[in-house]
């Protein structure tokens with residue numbers, strides 16, 4: 104069994120990004136510039152944003168934080184998006200989600216220029232991804248693809264079972280794995296909370312990508328020998344093992360499943376560390392104006 108090390112891979116990509124940014128700035132170009140819009144004080148959002156800003160600094164991406172109170176109006180936020188769309192100094196930006204209930208997330212997402220939508224949430228980017236045009240791929244699927252590529256995991260003709268059909272993981276992963284380019288050419292099954300007999304489907308899978316957020320859902324007897332298992336779940340559960348009083352658990356019962364796998368990504372240290380670095384990769388693509 105080979106452990107897919109997301110921490111080491113993210114570290115390697117970080118070095119590659121640093122090198123690429125140096126090449127831009129050595130020629131007198133401006134470094135990539137990401138803006139992050141944060142609304143309110145949701146503690147998870149604050150932690151994500153702090154981590155995004157930290158990694159930007161580490162790799163030489165300029166990062167501007169725009170922080171509004173929870174009471175900010177939808178029209179004010181739309182005006183900010185409009186300004187960012189027009190600002191030539193900003194290569195890409197994200198609106199950290201979730202937004203307060205009085206603001207329509209969909210309306211805000213759709214107001215972002217798809218050329219600066221480094222989250223890849225705008226319907227134009229989603230549509231372009233589906234038909235295989237240049238686009239920003241959302242961070243988690245992008246990170247998973249990078250892991251598949253860097254570990255040279257064979258995907259052609261493989262049967263891939265995806266657990267979960269969210270817009271930011273399950274659906275994009277399914278679309279990408281169906282593309283004719285590597286890592287793709289898979290035969291796909293998408294399972295969700297209405298699927299009958301998930302175990303039956305999982306047992307046929309060469310590759311399982313699990314993104315359902317149910318801790319330790321995937322057990323050893325649900326996986327065939329030699330399968331590749333990618334665990335996207337990250338659920339905080341109470342635990343006496345750690346001083347913090349909680350522990351991060353994936354969707355996979357690692358001790359059982361790892362024994363049967365050819366490759367497995369752990370939680371923590373698998374897909375998680377890849378997500379912020381994928382956002383930074385997208386910011387670099389935005390800087391290079393690769394998405395047009």
Ligand code: GUN
Nearest residue numbers: 197198199200201222242
């Ligand atoms: N909230 C949780 N994950 C994300 C993400 O990837 N992007 C944004 N904008 N908000 C999030």
